[in-house]
Amino acid sequence: LIQGIDEAKARRALEEAVVTTFADMFFVDAMPGAGAGLPAAQETCASIDLLKPLSIQIQAFFSAPLKRRAIETLFVADGPPDSDKEDAVLEIVNVIAGHFLTNYFGQGVSFKIELPQFLDSGGEGDGEPLFTLGFDAEGSSFRVALRSVRYRY
Amino acid sequence: MDFGNVLIIDDSLTSRLMLKECLSMAGIGVLNYYYAENGLDALELVRKSPRMDLILTDINMPKMDGITFVKKLRADERNLGVPTVVVSTISDGKEELELRSFGIMGFIKKPISPEKVLAVLEALP
Numbered sequence: 001l002i003q004g005i006d007e008a009k010a011r012r013a014l015e016e017a018v019v020t021t022f023a024d025m026f027f028v029d030a031m032p033g034a035g036a037g038l039p040a041a042q043e044t045c046a047s048i049d050l051l052k053p054l055s056i057q058i059q060a061f062f063s064a065p066l067k068r069r070a071i072e073t074l075f076v077a078d079g080p081p082d083s084d085k086e087d088a089v090l091e092i093v094n095v096i097a098g099h100f101l102t103n104y105f106g107q108g109v110s111f112k113i114e115l116p117q118f119l120d121s122g123g124e125g126d127g128e129p130l131f132t133l134g135f136d137a138e139g140s141s142f143r144v145a146l147r148s149v150r151y152r153y
Numbered sequence: 154m155d156f157g158n159v160l161i162i163d164d165s166l167t168s169r170l171m172l173k174e175c176l177s178m179a180g181i182g183v184l185n186y187y188y189a190e191n192g193l194d195a196l197e198l199v200r201k202s203p204r205m206d207l208i209l210t211d212i213n214m215p216k217m218d219g220i221t222f223v224k225k226l227r228a229d230e231r232n233l234g235v236p237t238v239v240v241s242t243i244s245d246g247k248e249e250l251e252l253r254s255f256g257i258m259g260f261i262k263k264p265i266s267p268e269k270v271l272a273v274l275e276a277l278p
Contacts (some may be wrong), residue, residue, distance in 0.1 A: 024264045074167050084166055091167040094213075095263050098242025110247045113213060115164065 005054060007130060010104060010146060014058070015133055017099035018144055022137060025092060026073035028066075030135040030142060044086075045119040046093045049149070050101065052112035057127060058100065059119065059145040060093045066140035090116040096144065154274060155182035158203055162188075162195040162210040162222065163240070171265060172209055172240065179267035181274065191215050192222025199226065205235050207274075209261075212241040212248070220252065227255045236277050240265060 015032050022030040043061040050056050062070070067089055074088040093116040101111050127149030135142040159176070163169050169188050176183055187202060189195035191214040199205060208226075212219040219239060226232045238259040239252060249260060259273040 021264065024266070074171065080166060080170075087166045091165045094165065094242050098263060101243055108247070111243050113243065115213060115215060 005056065005130065005146075005148060011131060011133065013103035014096075014100050014144060014146060016103050017096045018133070018135060018142070020099050021092060021096045022135075022142075025095060026070050028069065028137050030137045032133060032135055043143075044089055046089050046116055047119045048093050048097045048116040049114040050097060050111070051114065053105065053109060055149050056130075057147040057149050058093065058097050059147065060089075060096065061143040061145075062089055063141045066137050066142055069140065086118075090118070154180070155184075156206040157184045158187060158205045158207075159183045159185070160187040160189065160195060160198065160202075160205045160208045160210075162190075162192065162208070162214070162219065164190050164211065164214045168211065168240070168263070168265075172270070175265050175267045175270045179271040179274075181271070192217030192219060192225070195222055196225055199232065204231075208235055208237040209240050210237065212239060212243070220248065223252060223255050223257060238273055238277075 019030050019032070022028040043063055044067050045059060045061050047057055047059045050058065070092060071085045071088045074091070075085050097113060097116070101109075101113075127147040130146045130148050132143055132145040135144070161169050161172050163172070173183075173186060187198055187205070189198050192210070193216045195208075195210070196217070210219040210222060219241070223237060223239075226235070226237070233256065236258050237256065238261060239257055240261045240263060242263045249257075258277050261269050261273050
């Protein structure tokens, strides 16, 4: 256990959450175990804070081709302006967090989560990094990281 | 299955548009769509608009969350009979029980699909 988090269980829960979310939301096979990803400046980073029952943060790093594919799948051609379409990335992170919580804790547990947001810092921030998982999303890289953040509720 | 006025409440533009698309793909006809980004705006919209025939609301939203919205909506007896369904990323048993006591008639877990939406709407009383 690291700060109350079962790391092995959290890894499995987060990996399954990403695979399921990618398949269900935009029909992409995410294969776990890919490389470390791109330099942070070339990625779009979004995060979501989970406050209860664990105080952690999920960070997701989208390569440009993957972000483009997500937006193209989730929005029809005549959708909103491009600036608003970035919202698709936040919604994907939101759904990953939901799957992660269900995978880790099961049904019937009370949760408190914040709203997803973009991270300009490229992934640095509060708390301690626990682990990072890499994925090959049909040729595009994707990373997701879990950070422990203490005493926020 | 058709609805006259449908209100979709979600802070995510993606979710709002996906819900509309799912309703269409499920073969559900809707005459008028109304949208709100949070519970507070939704309450104002409900006050100013014709009676809603269906409300689909997220839980986790800024300004006013979906639970508070539902409680305030039901506090006005004119809205007691409006079918209201929660669409959310997390499935929280305690919240579900509480919301059912306020008249929530269905829950759809994100990510949504036409099949999920249709199944819940067909089960509405």
